[in-house]
Amino acid sequence: MALLEVKDLTKSFGDTRVLKGINFEMESGEVLSIIGSSGSGKTTLLRCLNFLETADGGSISVDGKAVFDAADPSLSSPKAIRHNRTSFGLVFQSFNLFPQYSVLKNLTLAAILKAKEENPDFSKSRNKITASLDKRAMELLDRIGLGDKKDNYPCELSGGQQQRVAIARALMLTPRILCFDEPTSALDPELTKEVLHVIKDLKTAGNTMIVVTHEMDFARNASDKVIFMANGIIEESGTPGKIFESPESPLLQSFLKQ
Amino acid sequence: MENFISVTGKLASGFGTTLALFFLTLLFAIPLGLIFACISRVRFKPLRFLMRAFIYIIRGTPLLLQLMIVVYLPGIVFNNPLTKWEIFHQNVPLSYFCGALFAFVINYACYFAEIFRGGIENIPKGQYEACEVLGMSRSQAFFKVILLQVIRNIVAPMSNEVVTLVKDTALARTVSVVEIYFAASEILRLQFIIWPLFYTGAFYLAFSALVTLLFGIIEKRLSRYWR
Numbered sequence: 001m002a003l004l005e006v007k008d009l010t011k012s013f014g015d016t017r018v019l020k021g022i023n024f025e026m027e028s029g030e031v032l033s034i035i036g037s038s039g040s041g042k043t044t045l046l047r048c049l050n051f052l053e054t055a056d057g058g059s060i061s062v063d064g065k066a067v068f069d070a071a072d073p074s075l076s077s078p079k080a081i082r083h084n085r086t087s088f089g090l091v092f093q094s095f096n097l098f099p100q101y102s103v104l105k106n107l108t109l110a111a112i113l114k115a116k117e118e119n120p121d122f123s124k125s126r127n128k129i130t131a132s133l134d135k136r137a138m139e140l141l142d143r144i145g146l147g148d149k150k151d152n153y154p155c156e157l158s159g160g161q162q163q164r165v166a167i168a169r170a171l172m173l174t175p176r177i178l179c180f181d182e183p184t185s186a187l188d189p190e191l192t193k194e195v196l197h198v199i200k201d202l203k204t205a206g207n208t209m210i211v212v213t214h215e216m217d218f219a220r221n222a223s224d225k226v227i228f229m230a231n232g233i234i235e236e237s238g239t240p241g242k243i244f245e246s247p248e249s250p251l252l253q254s255f256l257k258q
Numbered sequence: 259m260e261n262f263i264s265v266t267g268k269l270a271s272g273f274g275t276t277l278a279l280f281f282l283t284l285l286f287a288i289p290l291g292l293i294f295a296c297i298s299r300v301r302f303k304p305l306r307f308l309m310r311a312f313i314y315i316i317r318g319t320p321l322l323l324q325l326m327i328v329v330y331l332p333g334i335v336f337n338n339p340l341t342k343w344e345i346f347h348q349n350v351p352l353s354y355f356c357g358a359l360f361a362f363v364i365n366y367a368c369y370f371a372e373i374f375r376g377g378i379e380n381i382p383k384g385q386y387e388a389c390e391v392l393g394m395s396r397s398q399a400f401f402k403v404i405l406l407q408v409i410r411n412i413v414a415p416m417s418n419e420v421v422t423l424v425k426d427t428a429l430a431r432t433v434s435v436v437e438i439y440f441a442a443s444e445i446l447r448l449q450f451i452i453w454p455l456f457y458t459g460a461f462y463l464a465f466s467a468l469v470t471l472l473f474g475i476i477e478k479r480l481s482r483y484w485r
């Protein structure tokens with residue numbers, strides 16, 4: 001069974017139909033790149049998966065279990081959304097780190113709040129829980145090569161470092177599927193490289209990822225599957241080889257020529 | 259005849275009233291401003307509109323005029339004790355102070371409300387979204403992430419407004435509140451000595467300096483880490 005199954009997803013903003021029925025599946029451990037020109041609906045699709053937008057129609061299931069279904073209002077309650085969104089993690093184009101917290105606290109904050117909520121006697125075991133979360137955060141920071149920056153504040157880091165911290169922060173909650181919304185669009189080429197390097201590392205480690213990107217080299221070399229979106233539909237999808245070497249759709253052909 | 263010491267004593271006692279007006283205004287106007295800010299952001303349109311219209315009116319008219327209306331209008335309309343009281347008490351009645359305080363609180367609450375609203379609305383949407391995708395509840399997001407950023411956003415404009423309040427308290431003299439300026443002008447009126455009036459400037463300056471210093475410390479503490 002596919003890990004993620006998206007069926008007939010539609011979304012409109014006012015009169016503008018941004019998603020006109022999106023269908024795709026992905027397996028665990030796969031990396032899916034979504035490409036397409038601005039306004040094609042890629043970011044909206046990602047935001048629907050992460051419950052930042054509510055799709056108007058269609059369904060999303062993870063591991064065969066529906067996490068969103070436009071026909072089932074019980075899945076749209078704030079409580080259900082809070083529960084179901086933990087399947088997904090999201091890394092933003094503009095990082096969105098919390099400026100008032102150190103790098104380490106950026107990673108652990110959400111996890112600590114979650115532990116506090118779930119453990120009735122959190123205050124008793126507080127030190128133990130925070131110590132284990134700190135340890136896990138440090139492992140992640142070491143993995144992205146920023147262990148020595150744990151006490152720094154976001155404004156003291158370069159854009160690339162901030163984005164790597166944002167990736168670690170998303171991983172902290174062990175999402176089934178990690179989504180990236182144009183993670184390198186705010187970065188210069190040098191910093192782009194270090195962020196893409198981290199994403200490739202995550203692929204090697206077996207993470208399932210969806211990456212909305214303008215980096216064609218990344219989409220070609222690092223993904224298992226590529227989706228090309230245009231005007232709110234999946235115009236063409238397939239392996240990177242097929243998409244980049246023998247594109248069928250004229251829209252994709254002209255997009256790749258740019 | 260007045261000398262420097264006796265004038266200082268008289269002005270200092272007037273300045274006590276100035277400070278009382280200053281601190282009481284802050285004490286009530288800050289929470290009220292928060293409430294106003296929340297109301298001017300509610301989804302229910304008529305209420306939001308009314309609140310914003312009220313804020314617009316208060317910010318668009320002179321505080322001096324508001325003082326007059328608060329202190330004298332109830333007397334004219336309801337034959338209210340504010341003016342009656344004066345007949346029995348030759349000294350300036352406390353009710354004038356309360357009337358002035360009321361006008362100051364409403365006026366400053368409206369200014370604070372706009373500052374608070376600006377501070378809240380200036381938080382990038384991405385901060386809320388980051389909290390959301392990390393599974394935080396709305397209240398967790400607000401108290402753990404957003405609030406401190408709001409406070410940081412409002413420190414500078416609040417500093418401005420609070421320093422203005424220090425000086426605005428002088429307006430209370432127009433409704434018979436014997437604050438420092440009133441005390442000095444009484445010396446001028448009765449004894450034809452003008453320098454005490456100029457001397458009040460030193461009190462205002464010293465207190466403004468204190469307030470500015472305090473806000474400077476807060477601002478520095480808050481911006482130690484970011485931006």
